[in-house]
Amino acid sequence: MHMVSKPNNNQSSLLIPGIITSSMATLLFILLLTQIHPLNVTKSTALNPLAVKAGRTTFMMTCAACHSSKATGIKGLGKPLIGSAFFNSHSDAELLKFLKTGRPVTDPLNTTGVMMPARGGRPSLNDTDLANVITYIRSLLYRCHETEPYRR
Ligand code: HEC
Secondary structure (H helix, E strand, C coil): CCCCCCCCHHHHHHHHHHHHHHHHHHHHHHHHHHHHCCCHHHHHHCCCHHHHHHHHHHHHHHHHHHHCCCCCCECCCECCCCCCHHHHHCCHHHHHHHHHHCECCCCCCCCCCCCECHHHHCCCCCHHHHHHHHHHHHHHHHHHCCCCCCCC
């Protein structure tokens, strides 16, 4: 008398529904993960790292003197850029236009009585330099307010 081991029908019939169930569970899990962190990943990778690096150099050499090295502002010199409603509510193109002209004391938007010089007072800075500075400041804001929406 010998045993013939037959293929277990019960097991093989469970295999397909098993695969379907587990792949559905995986999909559901991925869906949940992407719902928890919907935007942060795409937002922080949207900034060109080379522009951030170049912008940091220009910022430290030019803007930090009045706006401080952390962009938090210096009383009597330059307003805070971190948390600036003006900065946060304008697009890159609008901010570039602003930086090219600055904000004289006669400008109704001027609140300090101190002039924001055109191109930060350095006429040698070209539009790309200024665009890079904007990208650098945005990179600081992403780190400070990860969830706040920004217009680019
Ligand atoms: C000589 C000092 C000085 C330098 C250098 C300078 N700024 Fe300013 N900036 C100011 C002052 C003062 C104001 C605020 C003027 C006012 O009362 O509205 C200002 C305002 C701003 C604002 C508007 C902020 C707001 O909330 O209204 C931005 C943006 C800005 N500066 C960016 C820059 C950048 C970028 C650089 C470097 C390229 C730079 N600034 C260089 C003095 C300076």
